Amino acid sequence: DAKTTQPTSMDCAEGRAANLPCNHSTISGNEYVYWYRQIHSQGPQYIIHGLKNNETNEMASLIITEDRKSSTLILPHATLRDTAVYYCIVRVGGGNSGGSNYKLTFGKGTLLTVNP
Protein backbone atom coordinates (compact mmCIF):
# COMPACT_ATOMS: atom_id res chain seq x y z
CA ASP A 1 0.00 0.00 0.00
CA ALA A 2 1.34 3.41 -0.93
CA LYS A 3 2.06 5.65 2.05
CA THR A 4 1.65 9.39 2.13
CA THR A 5 3.68 12.12 3.77
CA GLN A 6 2.16 15.44 4.77
CA PRO A 7 3.38 18.36 6.85
CA THR A 8 2.13 18.21 10.41
CA SER A 9 0.64 21.68 10.36
CA MET A 10 0.16 24.75 8.22
CA ASP A 11 -1.25 28.22 8.67
CA CYS A 12 -3.14 30.30 6.18
CA ALA A 13 -4.66 33.76 6.25
CA GLU A 14 -8.39 34.02 5.73
CA GLY A 15 -9.26 34.79 2.13
CA ARG A 16 -5.97 33.51 0.82
CA ALA A 17 -5.37 30.27 -1.03
CA ALA A 18 -4.31 27.31 1.08
CA ASN A 19 -1.96 24.89 -0.64
CA LEU A 20 -1.58 21.56 1.11
CA PRO A 21 1.14 19.25 -0.21
CA CYS A 22 1.26 15.49 -0.11
CA ASN A 23 3.98 13.06 -1.13
CA HIS A 24 3.07 9.57 -2.31
CA SER A 25 6.20 8.40 -4.08
CA THR A 26 5.28 4.70 -3.99
CA ILE A 27 1.86 5.10 -5.54
CA SER A 28 0.84 2.42 -8.02
CA GLY A 29 -0.57 3.06 -11.45
CA ASN A 30 -4.14 2.23 -10.55
CA GLU A 31 -4.25 3.95 -7.18
CA TYR A 32 -6.20 7.14 -6.71
CA VAL A 33 -5.33 10.10 -4.52
CA TYR A 34 -8.14 11.08 -2.15
CA TRP A 35 -8.44 14.06 0.14
CA TYR A 36 -10.64 14.17 3.20
CA ARG A 37 -10.80 16.64 6.02
CA GLN A 38 -11.93 16.33 9.62
CA ILE A 39 -13.20 19.23 11.59
CA HIS A 40 -12.77 18.80 15.32
CA SER A 41 -15.01 16.09 16.80
CA GLN A 42 -16.74 15.34 13.50
CA GLY A 43 -16.50 12.55 10.97
CA PRO A 44 -14.25 12.98 7.94
CA GLN A 45 -15.63 14.87 4.97
CA TYR A 46 -14.80 13.96 1.41
CA ILE A 47 -13.18 16.76 -0.56
CA ILE A 48 -11.87 15.52 -3.89
CA HIS A 49 -10.02 12.69 -5.58
CA GLY A 50 -8.05 12.09 -8.76
CA LEU A 51 -5.97 9.59 -10.68
CA LYS A 52 -3.76 11.45 -13.13
CA ASN A 53 -5.43 14.63 -14.23
CA ASN A 54 -5.98 17.73 -12.18
CA GLU A 55 -9.44 17.94 -10.72
CA THR A 56 -11.63 20.78 -9.50
CA ASN A 57 -14.93 20.89 -7.70
CA GLU A 58 -16.85 23.41 -5.64
CA MET A 59 -14.65 22.84 -2.62
CA ALA A 60 -11.12 22.59 -3.93
CA SER A 61 -8.67 21.81 -6.69
CA LEU A 62 -6.33 18.86 -6.83
CA ILE A 63 -3.05 19.14 -8.68
CA ILE A 64 -1.23 15.86 -9.32
CA THR A 65 2.31 15.91 -10.66
CA GLU A 66 3.01 14.18 -13.93
CA ASP A 67 4.95 11.38 -12.23
CA ARG A 68 2.09 11.08 -9.71
CA LYS A 69 4.53 11.04 -6.81
CA SER A 70 3.02 14.10 -5.19
CA SER A 71 -0.08 16.22 -5.19
CA THR A 72 -1.36 19.51 -3.84
CA LEU A 73 -4.80 20.31 -2.54
CA ILE A 74 -5.77 23.92 -3.11
CA LEU A 75 -8.49 25.72 -1.21
CA PRO A 76 -8.76 28.87 -3.32
CA HIS A 77 -10.20 31.22 -0.71
CA ALA A 78 -9.75 29.78 2.76
CA THR A 79 -12.26 30.69 5.46
CA LEU A 80 -12.17 30.17 9.20
CA ARG A 81 -14.47 27.18 8.75
CA ASP A 82 -11.79 25.46 6.70
CA THR A 83 -9.70 24.97 9.84
CA ALA A 84 -9.40 21.20 10.06
CA VAL A 85 -7.09 18.22 9.71
CA TYR A 86 -6.63 17.39 6.04
CA TYR A 87 -5.86 13.82 5.07
CA CYS A 88 -4.25 12.77 1.83
CA ILE A 89 -4.97 9.10 1.19
CA VAL A 90 -3.96 6.74 -1.53
CA ARG A 91 -6.64 4.17 -2.01
CA VAL A 92 -5.61 0.59 -1.54
CA GLY A 93 -7.13 -2.68 -2.62
CA GLY A 94 -7.75 -4.63 -5.76
CA GLY A 95 -10.01 -4.09 -8.70
CA ASN A 96 -9.92 -1.68 -11.57
CA SER A 97 -11.34 1.79 -11.68
CA GLY A 98 -13.07 2.23 -8.41
CA GLY A 99 -11.94 -1.04 -6.96
CA SER A 100 -14.46 -3.22 -5.26
CA ASN A 101 -12.46 -4.06 -2.15
CA TYR A 102 -10.54 -0.94 -1.30
CA LYS A 103 -10.34 0.59 2.14
CA LEU A 104 -9.20 4.03 3.22
CA THR A 105 -6.25 4.12 5.59
CA PHE A 106 -5.66 7.43 7.34
CA GLY A 107 -2.27 8.90 8.16
CA LYS A 108 -1.69 11.78 10.54
CA GLY A 109 -2.77 14.47 8.13
CA THR A 110 -2.08 18.20 8.14
CA LEU A 111 -3.69 20.50 10.64
CA LEU A 112 -4.61 23.59 8.66
CA THR A 113 -5.32 26.64 10.76
CA VAL A 114 -6.95 29.54 8.98
CA ASN A 115 -6.27 32.80 10.78
CA PRO A 116 -8.39 35.95 10.63
Added chain:
Amino acid sequence: GAVVSQHPSWVICKSGTSVKIECRSLDFQATTMFWYRQFPKQSLMLMATSNEGSKATYEQGVEKDKFLINHASLTLSTLTVTSAHPEDSSFYICSARDGRLYEQYFGPGTRLTVT
Protein backbone atom coordinates in the same frame (compact mmCIF):
# COMPACT_ATOMS: atom_id res chain seq x y z
CA GLY B 1 -25.50 14.05 -1.25
CA ALA B 2 -24.93 10.75 0.48
CA VAL B 3 -25.63 10.84 4.20
CA VAL B 4 -24.47 8.48 6.89
CA SER B 5 -25.94 8.75 10.36
CA GLN B 6 -24.79 7.34 13.68
CA HIS B 7 -26.68 6.82 16.86
CA PRO B 8 -26.09 7.74 19.56
CA SER B 9 -23.82 10.74 19.03
CA TRP B 10 -22.43 10.24 22.50
CA VAL B 11 -22.83 7.70 25.27
CA ILE B 12 -21.55 7.26 28.79
CA CYS B 13 -21.58 3.80 30.27
CA LYS B 14 -20.23 1.98 33.27
CA SER B 15 -17.34 -0.40 33.10
CA GLY B 16 -18.45 -3.94 32.33
CA THR B 17 -21.57 -3.02 30.40
CA SER B 18 -22.13 -3.32 26.66
CA VAL B 19 -22.87 -0.50 24.27
CA LYS B 20 -24.36 -0.67 20.79
CA ILE B 21 -23.71 1.96 18.14
CA GLU B 22 -25.79 2.12 14.98
CA CYS B 23 -24.66 3.29 11.59
CA ARG B 24 -27.14 3.94 8.81
CA SER B 25 -26.81 4.97 5.20
CA LEU B 26 -29.82 7.21 4.64
CA ASP B 27 -30.05 7.62 0.90
CA PHE B 28 -28.00 4.86 -0.62
CA GLN B 29 -27.35 1.19 -0.23
CA ALA B 30 -24.09 0.37 1.45
CA THR B 31 -22.66 -2.96 0.43
CA THR B 32 -19.68 -2.37 2.67
CA MET B 33 -19.37 -0.54 5.94
CA PHE B 34 -16.26 0.32 7.88
CA TRP B 35 -15.71 1.03 11.55
CA TYR B 36 -12.95 3.31 12.75
CA ARG B 37 -11.75 4.34 16.17
CA GLN B 38 -10.01 7.59 16.99
CA PHE B 39 -8.25 8.43 20.24
CA PRO B 40 -7.60 12.05 21.19
CA LYS B 41 -5.06 13.80 18.97
CA GLN B 42 -4.60 10.68 16.88
CA SER B 43 -5.71 9.66 13.44
CA LEU B 44 -8.51 7.31 12.54
CA MET B 45 -7.68 3.65 12.92
CA LEU B 46 -9.64 1.14 10.89
CA MET B 47 -11.11 -1.53 13.14
CA ALA B 48 -13.09 -3.69 10.78
CA THR B 49 -14.78 -3.99 7.43
CA SER B 50 -18.18 -5.55 7.06
CA ASN B 51 -20.10 -6.66 4.02
CA GLU B 52 -23.84 -7.04 4.13
CA GLY B 53 -24.83 -10.53 5.12
CA SER B 54 -21.37 -11.82 5.92
CA LYS B 55 -18.96 -11.79 8.84
CA ALA B 56 -16.82 -8.75 9.43
CA THR B 57 -13.11 -8.70 8.69
CA TYR B 58 -11.15 -7.30 11.60
CA GLU B 59 -7.84 -5.48 11.42
CA GLN B 60 -4.88 -6.93 13.21
CA GLY B 61 -5.01 -6.33 16.93
CA VAL B 62 -8.76 -5.72 17.11
CA GLU B 63 -10.60 -8.25 19.25
CA LYS B 64 -13.55 -9.58 17.32
CA ASP B 65 -15.22 -10.97 20.44
CA LYS B 66 -15.09 -7.59 22.09
CA PHE B 67 -16.20 -5.48 19.15
CA LEU B 68 -19.17 -7.25 17.62
CA ILE B 69 -20.19 -6.04 14.21
CA ASN B 70 -23.45 -6.87 12.50
CA HIS B 71 -24.28 -5.73 8.98
CA ALA B 72 -27.75 -7.12 8.65
CA SER B 73 -29.04 -4.95 5.84
CA LEU B 74 -27.78 -2.69 3.08
CA THR B 75 -28.48 0.38 5.18
CA LEU B 76 -27.60 -0.65 8.72
CA SER B 77 -24.51 -1.81 10.56
CA THR B 78 -24.06 -2.02 14.31
CA LEU B 79 -20.99 -2.07 16.49
CA THR B 80 -21.37 -3.49 19.98
CA VAL B 81 -18.61 -2.87 22.47
CA THR B 82 -18.94 -5.71 24.95
CA SER B 83 -17.79 -5.54 28.54
CA ALA B 84 -16.56 -2.02 28.04
CA HIS B 85 -13.57 -0.73 29.96
CA PRO B 86 -12.26 2.80 30.38
CA GLU B 87 -9.58 2.16 27.77
CA ASP B 88 -12.38 1.63 25.23
CA SER B 89 -13.34 5.27 25.61
CA SER B 90 -12.88 6.74 22.19
CA PHE B 91 -14.51 8.36 19.18
CA TYR B 92 -16.06 5.67 16.98
CA ILE B 93 -16.74 6.55 13.37
CA CYS B 94 -18.52 4.46 10.79
CA SER B 95 -18.24 4.76 7.07
CA ALA B 96 -20.38 3.36 4.30
CA ARG B 97 -19.49 2.66 0.72
CA ASP B 98 -22.07 3.23 -1.95
CA GLY B 99 -22.59 -0.05 -3.72
CA ARG B 100 -22.98 1.60 -7.10
CA LEU B 101 -20.44 4.39 -7.02
CA TYR B 102 -17.84 2.81 -4.74
CA GLU B 103 -17.42 6.12 -2.93
CA GLN B 104 -17.05 6.12 0.84
CA TYR B 105 -18.97 8.41 3.15
CA PHE B 106 -18.47 8.94 6.86
CA GLY B 107 -20.83 9.27 9.76
CA PRO B 108 -20.56 12.05 12.36
CA GLY B 109 -19.04 9.77 14.97
CA THR B 110 -20.04 8.50 18.41
CA ARG B 111 -18.19 9.58 21.51
CA LEU B 112 -18.01 6.69 24.00
CA THR B 113 -16.96 7.32 27.56
CA VAL B 114 -16.61 4.37 29.90
CA THR B 115 -16.52 5.23 33.58
